[in-house]
Amino acid sequence: MPVPALAQNAPAPALNALPRHVPLAAQTRDGLVESLHYGSLIAVSAESAGSRTLLAAGDPLAPFYPRSALKPLQAVAMVRAGLDLPADLLALTAASHSGAAMHRDGAARILQLHGLAAGALENTTDLPYGVREREEWLRGGGVPTQLTQNCSGKHAAMAATCVINGWPVQGYLDPGHPLQKLVAETVRGLTGEEPSGTSTDGCGTLLFALTLLGMARAFGRLAAAEMHPGGAPAECPEATVAHAMRRHPEMVAGEGRDVTELMRLVPGLLAKDGFEGVQLVGLPDGRAIALKISDGGDRARMPVAVRALEALDVDTAPLADIATVTVLGGGRPVGLLHPTDFLPATSPAPETL
Template identity: 75%
Template sequence: MISPALAPIPTPPAAAGLPQHTPLAVQTRDGVVESVHYGSAIATAADGRTLLAAGEPLAAFYPRSALKPLQAVAMVRAGLDLPDELLALAAASHSGAAPHRDGARRILDLHGLAPGDLENSTDLPYGAREREDWLGSGGQATQLAQNCSGKHAAMAATCVINGWPVRGYLDPGHPLQQLVAQTVAELTGEEPERTSTDGCGTPLFALTLRGMARAFGKLAAASGTGAEAAVAGAMRRHPEMVAGEDRDVTALMRLAPGLLAKDGFEGVQLVGLPDGRAVAVKISDGGDRARMPVTVRLLAALDVDTSPLARIAALPVLGGGRPVGLLQATDFLAAAHSPNDSDAL
């Protein structure tokens, strides 16, 4: 058996095959550019038309945890019925605070399940403060503390409701995952280019920013008693369960009521507006800090009042404890597609 250290290194894609991202955010320090974040972004209309685009928004990418609201829609369609705060947790990448861990346990208890029925990976709480408190109290990496535990508890519960096997609920051939795949394809209007596995073990689909934006627009505009409206309403009413305190996604939904927001690892951000418009952002280097400034710039371009979002629209760069620069979005829309040619995307 070859030692992992001696195993062949996969050949990286040729430059010609890389997505054609564009500079979306820049960090300056005393007037000098220190870092540049490339990526792609898109804004879509309620009917799915492209309104604004930058970079290569039709390049396939993995939405990561931004898929959770779509997965939650599939589960509600399959009979999952939870109080709002627990349904929001089912669509969450939570920080691992006590309400998050207790909420995941409540979902399990309501359906006769136990933490041992979860099939997600183990981890420490995601939030910095929550992780520090957890470790200070002697906590270790567990499945309940892992930031996807709400979704996994809901997946196991959905299996119980439908009489499906709980064991193996992450298998792509399992009835639950088949339903999720159908729902994702319906909401995005796309068939995944390929399927992989997310960090928590869930099947993961390669889609486009346009498809994901269309899906979030549908969820954000949904009304009535359908699954889309239930998930969107729960997330809006309980943004602290979708992420947590000191998290920018929670702040965005609190500062701009009506917006539906979800982030994903590797620099992904989705936002749906009540009128069905939506924006989607992918930061190419996977960095987390550029997501929100770029998202706010897109929202401003859609004539959304972003004045309440000033503190997450640009991030101060400190030197010796005082501001000496700024991380902010570039003027990436200046060279973006105009409304006249956007329909070609």
């Protein structure tokens, strides 16, 4: 297969520009370290408590693409622009869903509520992301579609937001479109950062190069927004999105997905993953964790996140089933995938955010 011209001509990154990742997780087999996953991580305190770095590892200030972890921030932008959906459909707006019937039907409902059909979607086509969901879809003769693609909820909501505001639906992914300008403004505001670059996500959406610090700051703001300091419910887009995700974690990912289980097992926790080994977690008190597994692999993401939660004194006992992965040999356990002892040797990080 010929290599695309862009890939052929792309210069190799300078070695001194590579992120200074550290080992975050290891897979062992009968006591021998078989594989290592490098990455970076940061946890921050709530802004109301004087935002500061609580723990860090690797290079949390290195720019990276948050991928689908941006979806809750994009959802906030759309709510600011007047998007008003039932909580389950708003959670789907922030989802990387498995492609179950409830996800496909939910995306179609968002379109129908705003007088749109599936032809308004500008995301790529794909089979359902979930293994069970994909197999069921294929057994029924299904083919890749835009509704089954894991970002269809977000794209349906983007098209709907255009209808609400009288913006052109066609071309809603263009960086110059009013919707994408609003998304960019919202991302800057929530992260407190100016993106160091932009690209295009797999589904076609505008993507921003940010830091783990900025993304942690954003998730802390969303997670703490649902309640005012005095305990009264908040009424703001950040709180609306956070409430929807917490109330309907099955719409944010799907049954059997670790992000869904994480939100179910830790009351008040807000979580979103992203392709290439990205995980974001926000706690009700405004503390937040952002991590990136450098090789882009998915399996180390959750064990590292659970270890970071433990370091923040969160009760992780209910998370035992997603905190590690058993390694089998001949059908019997012979090792584990588990976090390394990365916390005592953390890289320095800014104390004032």
